[in-house]
Amino acid sequence: MDRRLRYVQVKITGSTVLKLQPFKLERFFARYEFKAPYLLSSSDCESMSVAELLALEPGAAEAFQRHWLGYTESQGDPALRQEIASLYEGIRAEEVLVHAGAEEAIFAFMNAALTPGDHVIVHFPCYQSLTEIARSSACEVTKWETHPEDGWELDIDLLKRSIRSNTRAIVFNCPHNPTGYLMSRDTLNQIVEVAREHGLIVFSDEVYRGLEHDPADRLPAACDLYENAVSLGVLSKTYGLAGLRIGWIATRNKDVFQAAASFKDYLSICNSAPSEFLARVALRHREAIAGRNLAIIRDNLALLDSFFARYANLFDWRRPKAGSTAFSSIRHDQNVEDFCVDVVKRSGVLLLPGTCFNYGDRHFRIGYGRKNMPEAVGKLEEYLQLTIPVRDR
Ligand SMILES: Cc1ncc(COP(=O)(O)O)c(C=O)c1O
Incomplete structure (x- = not known):
């Protein structure tokens, strides 16, 4: 280091x-x-490779050659947003905001949804940006600690005890990096219940969704369960297409959506046009x-x-x-x-x-x-x- x-x-x-x-x-x-x-x-x-991806669909290689290299729509190519929305039960294309990877989405969300002095509870251990961006923005961060001897289980009583008057958001990541932990459906429901009771935003990092070793264990996306939840997705992990740098948030909370979209204007502005094309192909063959x-x-x-x-x-x-x-x-x-x-x-x-x-x-x-x-x-x-x-x- x-x-x-x-x-x-x-x-x-x-x-x-x-x-x-x-x-x-x-x-x-x-x-x-x-x-x-x-x-x-x-x-x-x-x-x-690009060639292997394009080979999944007749005509895609030729269409890719003709793809236009101008700026794209800041919130994401409408057809791509539609394709992403189909990953969820109750999310419309307009509720999907496409980003340069999940990392940009985390950065935009934390800056858009939190103000200095807000308190955030974050699943720990975790991918560092899930705590660090809030901490660096003068937010108070409580680590929602999990332990190997408990099978890395998220403790709902600990979550309840961690809530303060200035708590704004609960952040968790399932399937979890690095432990491979996956909470039960009941635990997810309880988190949503706690969030709803206290009027909190849920930020659910679901970048490994689809990699449940038993598909029966797959959890509903948080954005489908709760109107103030933000689900984070990406093409990097489950689909192995990290080089596309295509990630997104999906949420029914219009204020969070708009704030994140405005913040993105100071980041990548819009996504890479070739990546958006390739992302659409990948999602059609997900x-x-x-x-x-x-x-x-x-x-x-x-x-x-x-x-x-x-x-x-x-x-x-x-x-x-x-x-x-x-x-x-x-x-x-x-x-x-x-x-x-x-x-x-x-x-x-x-x-x-x-x-x-x-x-x-x-x-x-x-x-x-x-x-x-x-x-x-x-x-x-x-x-x-x-x-x-x-x-x-
Ligand atoms: C839990 C988690 N969230 C977000 C990201 C960021 O994903 P990306 O590198 O595709 O932006 C990662 C990457 O390792 C991750 O493990």
């Missing part, structure tokens, strides 16, 4: 300056992601793409089960229920960041230390949505054979 870099300063409008702490996960990946040959911690599923990625995940999980059974002395393993990541921990007495750095330097296998989630010094994230995972696990095993004394394995 670059400890000299204390803040990233972003000038938003006039004299407003956000003091954002470095995004630890991104800074760690910036050092290794494009050098390490075996990525074993990526959260996005297997990707594909079941095939997600199905391919779920098949990769199922094979990889079986392999991880046997890997962790072989190394039960070294690691704790909790089989995730959903998503493309799991949060394992090391049992031996070594700082996990030192462990991950040594692994990547000596074997080329990239794991992600839990320090990047500000979560202690024992956990690390595994990503299992990529086709070459068996090879990466093989390399990790070679590393363990070479470095760990036989009695400790």
Whole structure:
């Protein structure tokens, strides 16, 4: 971690300056992601080439050649918004705001919906921007902490006890990065009940939706359940199309929608025209793409089960229920960041230390949505054979 870099300063409008702490996960990946040959911690599923995507639909390659490269509509291409709306039960195209990735959507939502002094309750551990943007905007942030010994379960009584007079929003992420936790339908209903009772906004990060390992576990989207909920989606994870940088929010709350749309004028303004075209193609074939990625995940999980059974002395393993990541921990007495750095330097296998989630010094994230995972696990095993004394394995 670059400890000299204390803040990233972003000038938003006039004299407003956000003091954002470095995004630890991104800074760690910036050092290794494009050098390490075996990525074993990526959260996005297997990707594909433009040609492979266009081949899913007769005529798409020719139409792509003719696609216009001017500015696009700021709220998103209407046909794309329509396609995204069809992912939900009760959302109209006008209630979908397309962004440059989920990251821009989080940034716009937090700035649009919150004002300094507001209190936000955030599912923890979490993707850093879910806490950091609110914190840097002088909001009070309470971490809604979850623990491995409870199966990372969200505690509704803790949520209720965390509510204050200035609480404005509840933020959660399911399927969850990094733990692979998926709450029950009953828990989701209870969160909505609490939010409704206190007039709170719900921000539901659903970027891994569709990656439930048992499809019967899929939760309704929060925006379908609750009029003041914002559901966050993206093409990066379930569909493996992170390079498109197409994400969105879906909400029936018109004020939040309008504020986020106005804020976007100071960010990307509009989306990339080629990406919007390709995103439409991808969404028309979403079941095939997600199905391919779920098949990769199922094979990889079986392999991880046997890997962790072989190394039960070294690691704790909790089989995730959903998503493309799991949060394992090391049992031996070594700082996990030192462990991950040594692994990547000596074997080329990239794991992600839990320090990047500000979560202690024992956990690390595994990503299992990529086709070459068996090879990466093989390399990790070679590393363990070479470095760990036989009695400790
Ligand atoms: C929970 C969560 N939300 C949002 C994002 C941001 O997604 P994107 O990189 O596609 O903008 C990520 C990416 O890792 C994530 O894990």
